Structure formats: structure tokens, C-alpha cells
Amino acid sequence: MTQTVQTLVSISNVDKIFKRGSEEIHVLGGLDLEIPQAEFLALMGPSGSGKSTLLNLIGGLDRPSQGSVAVGGERIDELSDRRLAAWRARHVGLVFQFYNLMPMLSAQKNVELPLLLTHLSRSERKKRAAIALEIVGLSHRTDHFPRTLSGGEQQRVGIARAIVTDPTLLLCDEPTGDLDRKSGDEILSLLQALNQEQGKTIVMVTHDIHAAARASRTLYLNKGQLSTEAEE
């Protein structure tokens, strides 16, 4: 009996050009990529190679200059800004290098933020945020503000915020880049568990080879092209 692995993300012939004054910077050129459902993909490459740009295209934070980006069969590059924002809220969980938490909100309220875009009641939002914080092991820190949490704990809150809406896709931009080795390992174990136990599809941009080793596949981006091997 064979199991069919469905493609979640399909990127086809994508160019991304940034304009700086009259100068055009070609970051991605004719790029193709398919990410199956429930994959944990690491994207590596030198600074400026376009890793974050690619991540932004997958997450609907940016649009390609040419080509198509489809997620779950939907062409997100063709959506209006308004619909794209709604799509992100429904389907994408974002984890940032510097956590990007709201400093004036408690851990619980930070995690509840994406749920404000749903029609859930206040009590339901609270319940779901509590579950997400429990998953990341921070049930005991719900009322703490970001400034009273360690870097590792803040990133856990960031992950709880990313998974609280039960998104299709988890996009992590250097999630361990601002953490010490021990905290970084804990975060990676958490991401791995979310991938293996909950079947989350994760795309992680990283510079760290140890972090990439936790992924099920690693791709290297250089000069706007993807490869399975790092360039010397």
C-alpha cells in the first residue's frame, strides 16, 4: 500500500527583483520549489541570498515579481492585499528571530492576538491561548510580560502565538538566531515535535547547520537558485 504525499507549497518560476533607485537587484531568479505537507524544511544560504525573501513569498508577506506561489492549491500571489492578510491570519504561523512580541501585553495576551482576527469568544480565545502556552511548556508564565521572560521563553511565546490558530504552515525566520545553544536546542526540539507529532509543515530559515540538521530536508539558496548542496 502506497501513501500519497500531497504538495502544500508550490512555487513555480519565481523571480523577485528589488528596486533601489534606478538599480534593480535580482534576488530570486526562475526559482521552483515544492514543499510537501508535514515537511520540516530548512533553508540555508549566505546572507543576502534571498532566504527570508523566499520565506516571505511563501507566507504571503511579499509578492513575486514574476511566477506563481500556490499554497494548498490557492494562488496567493493573485490575492488582493486585504484577502492576503486574511489568508495569512488563517493559514500561516510566523516565528521571528527577535520574537516580535508586544511588550505591553502579557504572554497570554500576546498569544491571543491572532485569535482577535477570528470570531471566537473571549473565553474561547483564552482557552486556546492557554493550550498553546501549555504546548510550548509555559503554562506557569501566562501573566508574565515579555521583559520578564528569558530569550528562550520569549521565543516559546512567539511559537505559541504562531500555532494558536492551528495554521497550515509554520514559517520560522532564524528562530534560534538570538538564543544561546541550550535555549536554541529547546526551541528546535519544540519545532521538531510540532512537525512530527502534530504534522505541522515548517519552513525554517537558518544560518546554523545544527539547527538545519533537525529538519527533514535542507535546501541551500545561492544567487537566487536552490540546491540540495551547499556551495563551497
Add this chain to the structure above:
Amino acid sequence: MAGAFNWFSQIASITAVNLRSLPQRKGSSVTAVFGIAGVVAVMVSVLSIAQGILQTMDNSASADNVVVLRSGANTEMMSGLVGDDTRIIAEGPGLARNAAGAIASAELFVIINLLKKATGTDANVPLRGVESAAFEVRDKFNIIEGRMFEWGLNEVIVGVGAKMEFEGLELGSTIPVAQEEWPVVGIFEAGGGLSETEIWVDAAVLQPAYRRGNSYQSVIAKLESPESFEQFKDALTSDPRLNVKAMRESEYYESQSAMLYNTITGIGTFIAVIMGFGAIFGALNTMYTAVSSRAREIATLRALGFHSGPVIISIMAESLLLALAGGVLGAVAAWWVFDGFRAATLNMTSFSQVAFAFDVSLSLLTRGILFAMVIGFIGGLFPAVRAARQPVASALREL
């Protein structure tokens, strides 16, 4: 419907997040609030002068009173009526009458020179010669200190506003009138009207002192009812013996105050607009700083799926809230300091001083706060649009 709910809920959520972060931006926020408060305080204070003058004129007028001047004269100063004229006028139809006859006072209006208490400079103070009917025509007249002057004697009574504003008008003092010293025997009030800036004396005493013979400058009379005005006016203007014009008292005082009111309102508005530009730049600076210090938060919210519309509105809400705080602060300060504050100024129309109380009315307070909101709106709009227009990816990249 659900979409609209979602939109409003986003606005409420982002606004709440914004406002919670206000304490982190205390300095610039407080500066903006005080800047706007200053503008509103100045605007409301200056306009309350005009409002106070208008109020004084309004208090002076009674709906059933009529003022008669020589035809072509716009003020009592420019008018002249001989004794026969005033008798014919008093016989006119539609006037209220009592046992002594028509309630009509033929009056003389001269200017004397006194020192203004506030500045120590010369000021033109109205000295009015009245007849006994004057006290029935002005039904709000009331002696509050001393006594009424004796008819036929060189005695004066002084309006409470004049006493406050000019030197030497205390009870028992004397004032120089036509090389003589006339004693002040009483202080009166007149419902906050223009008469309170005047000094009153028997017209029959004032006429020889100023060598006016048997002439007057105006007749102030009480009508049977406000509706009798047209009948009275028509009778006077069609009488070949007279060359006079009749005006309702309200019209007369309106014409007396129009120039002063418009001048002060114009100056007040001009100052407010100039200061308002400064405050707009202050608010712009505050909101640009707010947006830039919260660039990460705004970009993150948008990345999470919050729309740019609610982001714009939430930044506007913060700006408007700061402006509202400034507006209320400035309006309350103006009301606290200036409402009821008494002063006098020269009315260029009558060439005499008019004492008035600054009137910080509710409509003025509302105008001040609305002006603050306009400043807040403009100050918040550009930073909000800039924050919302920046592509999410580039906003996140710049952090």
C-alpha cells in the same frame, strides 16, 4: 456583517494595544498634549473676549425697548435731538405708558476722561444724562451701593463695571465734570449690560454743564410690546416734524458691537490658525515618533493578518485621543482662568470704553475642542498612512 464586525474588532484591538504602549512614549505624547492645550487655551481665551462683548451687548438689550436717534446717525455720539423732538417722540403710538406718561427717557451722552486701573492710561468713559423714565426703561437697573442721585443736583451714580475698571469711581469720591467735581453717591448694576460701564446723572444737570441748551442725543423708550415697534417706527418716520430713525435696542447694540466683535474674532482666529500650524507639526512629530518607535509592533500585527485600514484608524485614534486630551485641558484652563474675568476695551464705534466679562461659553469650549481634533486628525493622518502603506516584508526587514 461578519466582515464589518471583524474590522471593528481589529480596530478596537490594535487601538487598545497602541494605547497600552502610550506610557512608553510619555515624553512626546505629553509635549503634543500640552502644545495642543496651549493653542486651544489661547484660541478660547481670545474668542471669549468677543463672546463677552457680545454677551454684554445682549444683556443691554430688551426686546420691547426702542432707541431713537437723529436720522443718519449710527451712534448716540453722532446724534442730536432738540427738546421738542423728544416730546413728539414720547407721544408716538405703541409706547408703554404709566401715570407720568410715556416710558421714554431723553438722554445725553458725553465722554469724560478717566484713568484705566489696569494700565494707568487715559480712557473715554461714557457719562449719560438721563430722565426719570430711564429707570423704568432699564428694568434690570438696581442700586447696589449708596443711593440714587438727587434730581437737579450735581451728583452721579456709577455702573459696577465702570467702578471696577476706572480710577476714582468709588462711592464718596468725586469725578471731574466740566471744571467741577461731582460726587459719586451710588453704584448700580444693570443686568450685566453696557450701562454698567457708564456714569449716570440727571440730564437736566448735564445739559448746562456741557452747554447743550435743551438738546439731547437719544430717546430710549419702552414699547407696549415688541410687536408695537413697526407702528411706532412708521409713525416717527412719517411725521414731517421729525428727522429721526428708530431701532430696536437689540439691533442698535448689535450694530454697536459688530466692528469690535468681528475684529477680536478675526484676530483670535488668526492667532489660533497660526498656532494651530505649529501644533500640527508638533502632533505630526509625535505621531511619526510613535509610529517609528512602534514600527516593529505595527509590522508584526500586519504580518499576523491585521489589515492596514484598522492600523491607520488605530493610529488616528491615538492621535485624536491625545488631541482630545489637549483640547479638553486647554479649554478647561481657559475656562478656569478667564471665564468671568472682567476687563474693558475701547469700542471704536462709540469711541468709549465697554466693560465686559470674558465669556468662555459652552459653544466656545466645543469649538476649541473641535479645533484640537482637527489638529490631531491632520497630525495623525500622514504618519498613519505611511505606516500602513509600507509593504509588510520591507517593514519587517527594516527592524
